[in-house]
Structures are given as structure tokens and as C-alpha cells.
Amino acid sequence: MALVLGGCATGSFVSGPPGQAPAPPSVETEAADEIRVAVVVGENSVHLAAPESFLLSGFPSGTPVVRKKDGSYYETTLRPDELYAPKTTVEPLGDGQVQVDGRSFQGSLEILKEPGGTLTVVNRLPIEDYVMGVLAGEIPHNWPLEALKAQAIAARTFAVLQRLTARQKGEPYDLEGTAQFQRYQGSDLVNDEIRQAVLETHGRIITYDSKPIEAFFHSNCGGETCGADEVWSRDRPYLRPVACPFGNNGAHFRWKAEIPTRDLVRKLRAAGVLVGDIVRLEAAERDESNRILELSITDADGSVQTMRGSAFRMAVGPDVIRSTRFTAQVGPASVVFNGKGWGHGVGMCQEGACGMALKGYNAFEILRYYYRGVMIEDLKQYPQLFQAELK
Numbered sequence: 001m002a003l004v005l006g007g008c009a010t011g012s013f014v015s016g017p018p019g020q021a022p023a024p025p026s027v028e029t030e031a032a033d034e035i036r037v038a039v040v041v042g043e044n045s046v047h048l049a050a051p052e053s054f055l056l057s058g059f060p061s062g063t064p065v066v067r068k069k070d071g072s073y074y075e076t077t078l079r080p081d082e083l084y085a086p087k088t089t090v091e092p093l094g095d096g097q098v099q100v101d102g103r104s105f106q107g108s109l110e111i112l113k114e115p116g117g118t119l120t121v122v123n124r125l126p127i128e129d130y131v132m133g134v135l136a137g138e139i140p141h142n143w144p145l146e147a148l149k150a151q152a153i154a155a156r157t158f159a160v161l162q163r164l165t166a167r168q169k170g171e172p173y174d175l176e177g178t179a180q181f182q183r184y185q186g187s188d189l190v191n192d193e194i195r196q197a198v199l200e201t202h203g204r205i206i207t208y209d210s211k212p213i214e215a216f217f218h219s220n221c222g223g224e225t226c227g228a229d230e231v232w233s234r235d236r237p238y239l240r241p242v243a244c245p246f247g248n249n250g251a252h253f254r255w256k257a258e259i260p261t262r263d264l265v266r267k268l269r270a271a272g273v274l275v276g277d278i279v280r281l282e283a284a285e286r287d288e289s290n291r292i293l294e295l296s297i298t299d300a301d302g303s304v305q306t307m308r309g310s311a312f313r314m315a316v317g318p319d320v321i322r323s324t325r326f327t328a329q330v331g332p333a334s335v336v337f338n339g340k341g342w343g344h345g346v347g348m349c350q351e352g353a354c355g356m357a358l359k360g361y362n363a364f365e366i367l368r369y370y371y372r373g374v375m376i377e378d379l380k381q382y383p384q385l386f387q388a389e390l391k
């Protein structure tokens, strides 16, 4: 039951002025295979473009949805004060897709008005469609099929575990569409190879000891993956270091960065590390995969400070200091970093997976190389993953 506004050449986000009978909830019931991905979090406005036909409904029932001056809106930039309902759903009819800030999304969208007066947009869609969107966001489109399939299984596994955790906590969404979780850009870049990889691995997840694993992955390990205990201080038997000779030709195997010393000092100070003029920057301790566990920073008056390598990377910028596997040369005005790999290094190395696929390994072999001792199983064997109720 929802207010039908579409079915004509121009759709509309307008449900009428406050007081008119609005729509009762229509999509509060949950399809078992659905996932909720936050594609916009805490913004002051969001640009929406709807297809020709869609349903619009507001929660709680009886709340008018959108206040707009007049007329119909096929496109609108929505601000929190224009939204009456704490939660609004836009659901395209047929094959239509709603665009949010220029990106197209399959499934329905929930627009949440946060208590702080900002907007969060949650895309609700079947997990398999979501996995296609992750592949489009994470993997170059021309990679071999077996690497895409390995990534599909890892992304699906990561998603179902996040989903379970979020629902047990009563979160308004299961995960975010950012690289912190898994990059999800919607459906724009999904191509035939991605569809094939997801269809051929439909419902497959990675398990260890009859539980889905924490399927972390990263762009390039730089030659050896990193144990989860080194990065997050939690040991997982399937997330231990493995040698990876397969990603050496990857685009992100090596990196270099030159950072003006004063910028570095400013960033470190902002992170609470009070250094003066840096004269030396070196590893105080490295792990077995040669990543810096502890970094020592010496400044001009001889004082030495230490910080975690991972904290240093986050403080300076994880896309500038692409890994903690680096050496640094301090020059008169800048510091030059030479490093290997991109990412935390835990779990599957994406460019290594691509290298393995090019050498003829299949998706299961790739996954079992990076996640030791695991099984590939069907989601259907784990109904408990879908039993957490939405709150």
C-alpha cells in the first residue's frame, strides 16, 4: 500500500501538502535475501532523480513525505527540512532505477532524517545485486573471470556477516558503501562479466569451522599478506600471512610519495603526536611481512617519539601512505617514502588474485590460498545468518 505517483512521463516526489492522506508503510517487511547499504551518510542535502514510475511512502503511517512548493518533481535536491517523515521510501516500479547524487541504484531507497538534522540514504536490494555493485566498485572490469568470482564470494561473505552484526545491534543499515566496508557505487558499472561471476557463484560464501569468515581483502599486499593479529590485534586462523608472488605486476605493487616536512608535522600534530622538525623517520619494529609495527620519529632537538605504523598511515592519509611496508628518507624540506602494496594487507590480495587467475587458478583455489583452511559453502546451509530481525 503506497501512494502511486508515477505511471506518467514525469514522476514526482511530492505527496501533497501536509495533512493530506499520505501513504502507509509498504516495505517494512523484509525479504530474507535483502541487504541495506548506506550510500549517503549524514549529508545536508541529497539530489534525487526518479524514473517515470515509482512508489513513495512515509513512516510512520499518516506522515506527509516531502514538502515542496508546488508542481511535480522528476528531480529534486532534498534538504532535511523538506522531509516530514523520519523515514521515506522511494521504490521504482518495473526496471526503473533511482539516482542519488548522480549514481543509479537498483532496488528501493530509504531516506532517513537523522536526529542531528541530516539525511542518510539507504539502498535496499537483494544481496546478489549488491555483490555485482561491489565488483563494479572494487575490480577493474577487464580482470579474468576467476578473479571476479573469487571477489564475488569474498564480498558476499563480508556482506552477510556485516548484515548479521548490524541487525543484532539494531542498526538502521547493514553497512556503508565506502572502502571502509566495500566500495559500492550502485549499478552503473555492472557489466556482463560481473553478472556472470556473480551468477556462477550464486549464494556461495567462505566458511571456517562452520562459520562465515571475516573476508577482508585489499588492493595489493606488496609481496606477502599480513596477519589480522598485526593490524587489529585479533587472531584468526584463516587470516595469517601468506607469501604472494602473484601481484608483483599489479598497478599498485609499488608506491612512492613525497610529502613536505611541514605538512607531515601538521598532520602528526593533528593526530596528537607532537613532533618538531623531523630529522629521522624509521621503523622501530617490523612484523614478519616487513610491515612497520612501530615507527620512530626523531626531531631536530633529539627527542624521539614512537607511534604505530598503522596509526601513522591513517594520520597522514591511507591513500598517500598506501601501506605500512615502506622506507622513508628525510630531506631538507620533504620526506620521500618508498613502499610496497596498497591497503591493510589482510586476507585476499586483489591484484594477487588477478595474477593467480591469469596463471590458471580457479576462484576456489584463489580463495583457499589467501584464506587458509576455509571451505566454500552455500548460504542456504546457514539459515541463522538470516534470522536476525530488523528492529
Ligand SMILES: [Zn+2]
Pocket: 220, 221, 222, 223, 224, 225, 244, 245, 246, 247, 349, 351, 352
Ligand atoms: Zn599480493
